[in-house]
Amino acid sequence: MKVRIPKEIRVVNIGLPDFAADLKEAGVDVVHLEWRPPAGGDARVLSLLERLAVKKEEIDSANQKALGRILEGDPTLIDLGLAAEVIPNYPERTLLHAGPPLSWEEMSGPVRGAVIGAVLFEGWAQSPEEAERLAAAGEIKFAPCHHFQAVGPMAGVVAPSMPVFVIENRAFGNKAYASLNEGLGKVLRFGAYGEEVLTRLTWLKDDFYPILKDALGSLEGISINNITSQALQMGDECHNRNKAATALLLRELAPALVETDYKPAAIRSALEFIQGNEHFYLNISMAACKAMLDPARDIPWSTLVVAMARNGTEFGIQLSGLGQRWFTAPALPVEGLYFPGYGPEDANPDLGDSAITETCGIGGFAMASSPAIVQFVGGSSNDALNYTREMYKITLGENGNYTIPNLNFRGTPTGIDLRKVLAKDILPVINTGIAHKEAGIGQIGAGVVNPPRDCFVQALEKMVREMPKK
């Protein structure tokens, strides 16, 4: 046999980019091809995906229907009300919380802190110790916000007499609810429950909420699609950056606030509260996403993710085709930037319903809209572009209402497909705040996090089990 030795060698490197870099350094002509083994090389997941592929046509069609419902959504801020009065079937002596269901025993520090604060706010106990005793004795009931069409950032605790925003999805008639954002510093959602926190919650209920409700009453509703789409062109991603959206909302509200029957000083305080809180829009953004995603639920065979949420202990997802069932795994730590004096050892695991924004294609999915956010969550402005580019690989479509100037006005990547997540081994990217792991301290940083892959694997297993046996 004659062996021919080539005069020149050119290399195509597949997979790990490090090999290509080494060769390039050594002067070898090398082309790098981005490639990952299907399903991250997990043979079991690959086999499950192959079994599910039998239903490809049904699934594709169900997903298109589900995606269509999200894209048609028309979330509108129409009102505010007290939680127990406006949220249908709000149960007695119950606190709602972020993420999938959990008991007092399972709760992390900041969620316990928020529960203590909410119990004190409701007057069910007179001291933090008494509040803890009541909660531990099972005398306070807990339920996920998501089970009541509500969402809450971080601990996400909603109590019956707290005011909530009412968002109506005018395309489908469904409603969603979210608490009012308290601002930064010591706040209930990060597990603080001191005097300052309770005083603010009382002011929000007794002074702020009635004025805002009155002003909203004189408007025809505020289109949240309209504000979010503008804000995405103004450096927000409407999860961890809501600066433009809050300013645009205030612009809509201010003229109506002026003509309410309240005293100028009270109206001024209300305006200054919104002016001083650049996250004010976050809770509205979240409720709008919830209102957009709910009509995409319960479409048989759809592998579209309709909820991603964290209770501080576990991360849970829900799938359109699999009803109200949660697929959970332990919540992961967040990679990010910490405020001075804090570090990863102080951090609570991932927390909050705010991943509803990513589920709806904004937040981390729209980071390309928000290069300035890297100052808050870490990375370079190019990373922000790349996060969004990656998310196109695991989503079903693009939202033409939400366009990204930095990507030449491409729509935001929308509708997470369970199959794509696992087949391409790319997890959703979520922008998030970081809470201290102990109750009462508050926010200590912000960063980027992924859901545990296992939530998706479990959902895939369930989907395959649901398939008719031959």
Added chain:
Amino acid sequence: MKVRIPKEIRVVNIGLPDFAADLKEAGVDVVHLEWRPPAGGDARVLSLLERLAVKKEEIDSANQKALGRILEGDPTLIDLGLAAEVIPNYPERTLLHAGPPLSWEEMSGPVRGAVIGAVLFEGWAQSPEEAERLAAAGEIKFAPCHHFQAVGPMAGVVAPSMPVFVIENRAFGNKAYASLNEGLGKVLRFGAYGEEVLTRLTWLKDDFYPILKDALGSLEGISINNITSQALQMGDECHNRNKAATALLLRELAPALVETDYKPAAIRSALEFIQGNEHFYLNISMAACKAMLDPARDIPWSTLVVAMARNGTEFGIQLSGLGQRWFTAPALPVEGLYFPGYGPEDANPDLGDSAITETCGIGGFAMASSPAIVQFVGGSSNDALNYTREMYKITLGENGNYTIPNLNFRGTPTGIDLRKVLAKDILPVINTGIAHKEAGIGQIGAGVVNPPRDCFVQALEKMVREMPKK
């Protein structure tokens, strides 16, 4: 002689990229090197630049001083007042206008239209015909805004009883002035002078201005550096896009407006006017730039450009080292996007003092901050990045207060150096509105424009003539 024929040819292409593209298409290995001949190949300009280089040390040091003064600027919105009452030495029966000096005979359509409107507004004439007669007879005097520390967008006409913003540069104590922005549609600055225009001007003076003045009086001044720096991270470039800046300004003003002594309905109208006009901030941005640039004037030997302005007929520039002298050339047509029904044949040449924003390093120089603006002025989001990258080549420094997220928070390119413009043959890029060439019609588009190169050549000639003879 023995000729060696090489086995392989590799090409380095210098200059025009088309040659490289042709070779590449033909399969030739080619590297393109960006290169332009010095001074665009203009031997006379090159020789003038070489003569000026004798003074290099003096010029460099003068330019650093001039740049430093710009970067130290602290423009603050402190008050409003009627032009003749607050602008020092406002002359009798005079209208101010944009750009370098010009007579009624030289005025283009939209400037004449604005003059007619201003004469009617002042009550100096009862009909447009009478106003024209007065102007043509020399009974109205004209002077550039710039000669009175003022600036005006487009026609830029300021009349004695019009309200103006007062900006104080708190680092140097100097003040600058600008008229109030009327919004879009039929407006004086684009040369419209009908009933609607005059009614709005009267409302601005009698109803809007007193409320705004009152509200501002209760504040300690509004930092314009603060708003502009935020807006540059929110998709504005603060010349042709002022959406975020206007919302941020309204956010600052609203609480103070509420507590003025005016009726709620009047305050509501004022808020709604700002809410409905996303260019409201433009005139403030312009006056702030003027206030920042004026302290950089009159530094001997500085080749820093302290003003670029257009009167609709001519483009003029002023240089720090050459006093109040204007270097002018015919204003160029604007390349851009036209509103439906209009085209380049309807357009007036380049117009307005708003190029003061580019002179100060924002506007077209900060287009990388504002990828969304390409929908208004044309091009792709990548073009927006490239415009800013080019401007670093002709400027003396970067403004650390104004950072660009898309360029990893690099400061805006600031301080145009006459020498660099001519040596590198790169002209400043200006974002601008396009006015119809006839009086009374208004805005018909927006786009990008350059100053005529000849303004810079004339300034260079003058600079060389000023040099001491040996």
